[in-house]
Amino acid sequence: MNQRRKFTEDFKQEAAAQVIERGYLIKEVANHLGISDKTLYNWVNRFRVPSNERDTQDDLTAENRCLRAELRRMTEERDILKKATAYFARESE
Structure with missing residues (x-):
């Protein structure tokens, strides 16, 4: 491994x-x-790359990584809510 x-x-x-x-x-x-x-x-x-530019790139990369993780979490939450909405819509009929 x-x-x-x-x-x-x-x-x-x-x-x-x-x-x-x-x-x-x-x-x-x-x-x-x-x-x-x-x-x-x-x-x-x-x-x-000069160190000041490298620091800026590193900060942007870290921010991008955090935003992607948050987007993934929000997408999962949205999908769960869609399924729950569909489930409760069927129950109320």
Whole structure:
């Protein structure tokens, strides 16, 4: 079973710095650190952006994640209410 590993921001920054500042290949660094190429590629793209813009992007991403969760919850509530309305409409006939 695949377990999702959590990495610290410092680890991510250092891994990305090996590619950005030191010029190592993404594949080499990823293999050395035991992470996927795609993961490191995402970190490199993230840390190439200046920190103030990155903070704004992170805030927007977090807000988007919260709004999607709220929308999912509200959709479930709506569906439950629709079913309840249909049930009680049949009962009253």
